[in-house]
Amino acid sequence: MANLSSNFIGIKSPNPFWLASAPPTDKKYNVERAFEAGWGGVVWKTLGAEGPPIVNVSGPRYGAIWGADRRLLGLNNIELITDRPLEVNLQEIKEVKRKWRDRALVISLMVPCDEESWKDILKRIEDTEADGVELNFGCPHGMAERGMGSAVGQVPEYIEMVTRWVKQYSRMPCIVKLTPNVTSILPPAMAAHRGGADAVSLINTVKSITNVDLDHFSPFPMIDGRGSHGGYCGPAVKPIALNMVAEIARHPETHGMPISGIGGVTTWRDAAEFMALGAGNVQVCTAAMTYGFKIVQEMISGLSQYLDEKQMSLDSLIGRAVPNFVEWQHLNLNYVTKAQIDQDACIKCGRCYAACEDTSHQAIAMGPGRTFAVKDEECVACNLCVNVCPVEDCITMVELPKGQVDPRTGRKVGDYADWTTHPNNPMAAQAAE
Numbered sequence: 001m002a003n004l005s006s007n008f009i010g011i012k013s014p015n016p017f018w019l020a021s022a023p024p025t026d027k028k029y030n031v032e033r034a035f036e037a038g039w040g041g042v043v044w045k046t047l048g049a050e051g052p053p054i055v056n057v058s059g060p061r062y063g064a065i066w067g068a069d070r071r072l073l074g075l076n077n078i079e080l081i082t083d084r085p086l087e088v089n090l091q092e093i094k095e096v097k098r099k100w101r102d103r104a105l106v107i108s109l110m111v112p113c114d115e116e117s118w119k120d121i122l123k124r125i126e127d128t129e130a131d132g133v134e135l136n137f138g139c140p141h142g143m144a145e146r147g148m149g150s151a152v153g154q155v156p157e158y159i160e161m162v163t164r165w166v167k168q169y170s171r172m173p174c175i176v177k178l179t180p181n182v183t184s185i186l187p188p189a190m191a192a193h194r195g196g197a198d199a200v201s202l203i204n205t206v207k208s209i210t211n212v213d214l215d216h217f218s219p220f221p222m223i224d225g226r227g228s229h230g231g232y233c234g235p236a237v238k239p240i241a242l243n244m245v246a247e248i249a250r251h252p253e254t255h256g257m258p259i260s261g262i263g264g265v266t267t268w269r270d271a272a273e274f275m276a277l278g279a280g281n282v283q284v285c286t287a288a289m290t291y292g293f294k295i296v297q298e299m300i301s302g303l304s305q306y307l308d309e310k311q312m313s314l315d316s317l318i319g320r321a322v323p324n325f326v327e328w329q330h331l332n333l334n335y336v337t338k339a340q341i342d343q344d345a346c347i348k349c350g351r352c353y354a355a356c357e358d359t360s361h362q363a364i365a366m367g368p369g370r371t372f373a374v375k376d377e378e379c380v381a382c383n384l385c386v387n388v389c390p391v392e393d394c395i396t397m398v399e400l401p402k403g404q405v406d407p408r409t410g411r412k413v414g415d416y417a418d419w420t421t422h423p424n425n426p427m428a429a430q431a432a433e
């Protein structure tokens, strides 16, 4: 069994699976059961400054979207940071850390954006023996309106300033949690880097409205006839998160900065994908809230088996796909594939035909007895048919070997050539002159 032990910015855990700061980590009772189930670490539910406790709504907190089988695909919430007293949280954190020395315990923090507030909270958490802090600059609802959370995460200068305070007033490793509610993730990540952050974690939730109640004409979740935007998470946000993680991992200014990958991680495969794109570990929220703590066992055994099969170490997986994440202009324009239908697997539903005929390239013929065949002379290899086909692997994309004539263009498949050297590219022509 592959060794999954992880060392993320000096914080050791028996595996790279941490629970993200959220309801699963908001009290000792939860965190202990999570550790019993096998989670390598947790980021405790965000603590705020001392004072009157946070007040949550007492109506529904969640909106959701589901797949056709009612599997939860996306969850939207309007919950705030912890509504439990600071003292109680600190006492519980101390007790849990003493008992579970081999697990990672990071404290998430969100306090007003002034030096005294940060200095004060850092002092309060000092003797908990927690392994590090995560700065919640990501929450898009409730706290942002009070000048915290994503209101800080959207202004790189604030990120840098607060990170500097945290590094000045604490010796703990500092993870800056980023919001995806920005046009580019790079300026916030660079600001965290400049401020001295040991790592970034992303993504926090995406500002969203999942649905509207059409009887009461209010966004959902509806609280007494009104709704507010929430933060979106779960499998639906994974593509956004993967791209943002990879952008940070490959940019020269942020390359090499440790990243904790968050957003829709549900299986070992999701985790491996985040790690291949540069994440040093992953954090999970929605999947644990949907399926319970024990899903970590599937993640542990799946990742371990994958690494064994590949004969790879966990460390060598991290960032492995980053060099292959390139700009469009560096894609091989002489790579040619054609769709191919496995007639034995086909259930003759006709979805591929409808999709290609109506919205793509009219490259699938319907024959007698509802047989479907690809017309190579029309197929542009978009792979829409693969994606709409209900039978997995029924349609595959098959590469044409070098030298073979592509019946669509009448040209032989040539050597690697991308847009940077293509004759239709005016910039390429200028460069060649």
Ligand SMILES: Cc1cc2nc3c(=O)[nH]c(=O)nc-3n(C[C@H](O)[C@H](O)[C@H](O)COP(=O)(O)O)c2cc1C
Binding pocket: 020, 021, 022, 023, 045, 046, 075, 077, 079, 080, 081, 082, 108, 136, 138, 139, 177, 203, 204, 205, 232, 233, 234, 235, 237, 262, 263, 264, 265, 283, 284, 285, 286, 287
């Ligand atoms: C109900 C709920 C409460 C959350 N509370 C916090 C929080 O207090 N602090 C924080 O940094 N992130 C919070 N998050 C965001 C998660 O930590 C995580 O970044 C996000 O859900 C994406 O991960 P996922 O797709 O695995 O759920 C919360 C998420 C949910 C669903």
Ligand code: SF4
Binding pocket: 338, 339, 355, 356, 360, 361, 362, 363, 364, 374, 378, 379, 380, 381, 382, 383, 384, 385, 386
């Ligand atoms: S790959 Fe695209 S163009 Fe080719 S058959 Fe499928 S849908 Fe049509």
Ligand code: SF4
Binding pocket: 341, 345, 346, 347, 348, 349, 350, 351, 352, 353, 372, 388, 389, 390, 391, 394, 395
């Ligand atoms: S979508 Fe798939 S199963 Fe349906 S007709 Fe096309 S190839 Fe056959």
